[in-house]
Amino acid sequence: LVEKTPVRTTSIEEYTEQETYELEALDSTTSKELVDIVSQEIVGTSISKIVTGRLHSIALTTDGNVFVCGDNSSGQLGLGDKVARNEWTKLNYDANFIDIAVGSDSSYLISDNGILFVAGLNSSGQLGIGSKTSINKFISPNTNDVVKVYASNTHTIIKCRDGKIYATGKNSVGQLGLGDTAERTSFTAVPVYNSTKIAVGEGYTFSLTYDNTLMAVGENSYGQLGIGSTVDQTDWIEVDNITDIKDIQCGTYHTLVLTNDGKVYATGKNSDSQFGLSPSLSTFTDLGFEAKQ
Secondary structure: EEEOOOOEEEEEEOOOOEEEEEEOEHHHHHHOOOOOOOOOHHHOOOOEEEEEEEOOOEEOOOOOOOEEEEEOOOOOOOOOOOEEEEEEEEOEEOOEEEEEEOOOOEEEEEEEEOEEEEOOOOOOOOOOOOOOOOOOEEEEEOOOEEEEEEEOOEEEEEEEEOOEEEEOOOOOOOOOOOOOOOEEEEEEOOOOOOEEEEEEOOOOEEEEOOOEEEEEEEOOOOOOOOOOOOEEEEEEEEEEOOOOEEEEEEEOOEEEEEOOOOEEEEEOOOOOOOOOOOEEEEEEOOOOOOOOO
């Protein structure tokens, strides 16, 4: 990795576009471009995680390599161009990656030293690079010690090793949890603490805390926040009708929660039977799954 000297802002907890790191290609003759590797290289490789965007896919191997394939019209494969790949192509960089995530047409990688790398569509500032310019190679804002990234189509949340949460991107209904509806193009500190898990939908966000308190913010037009109303929330609000949460997952306008006793709860839009009940719901409702004894 080649590190550029960061230029820090002092008025707010954001990072500017100048504060970027770029991955250095193993082959110096290709500079910052990536070298395509024949798809056969992935055959027999042990995969630890796979993620899918709208039309592209990313695979993380157990030895820290990343393979990409699919649509690349927004540069989301991070290969230095916008040419689609119909074979799995290895990112040929001297970095050990430990996690991957995708938005609809954007991609996110985390290296073992806590650096976040981003590429692809950036029309709402969801890459957090200080602008709304889409990019076709992986670069990174200076977001040190990142341990997890959560991406919707238009907004992105990261969690750092110290437990702090940062957000960037579209914020038209307060989904960044910053108490306003102003869009951000750089990762900005979010006033929510002790999060063990973040979940993002299309325009809304959940934070589950260490004491199993569920907090929600953002769009709620279909009751997807589960707070008993359909009023959008620009400030974090506690969801007090469900406890003992093990996992939470968001769709576009509906949310599912798995509790530690094996039950599944749902809320939000159900026009296409997203969770098998009718009608849509504004509070978390038990789907009736029986826990195995």
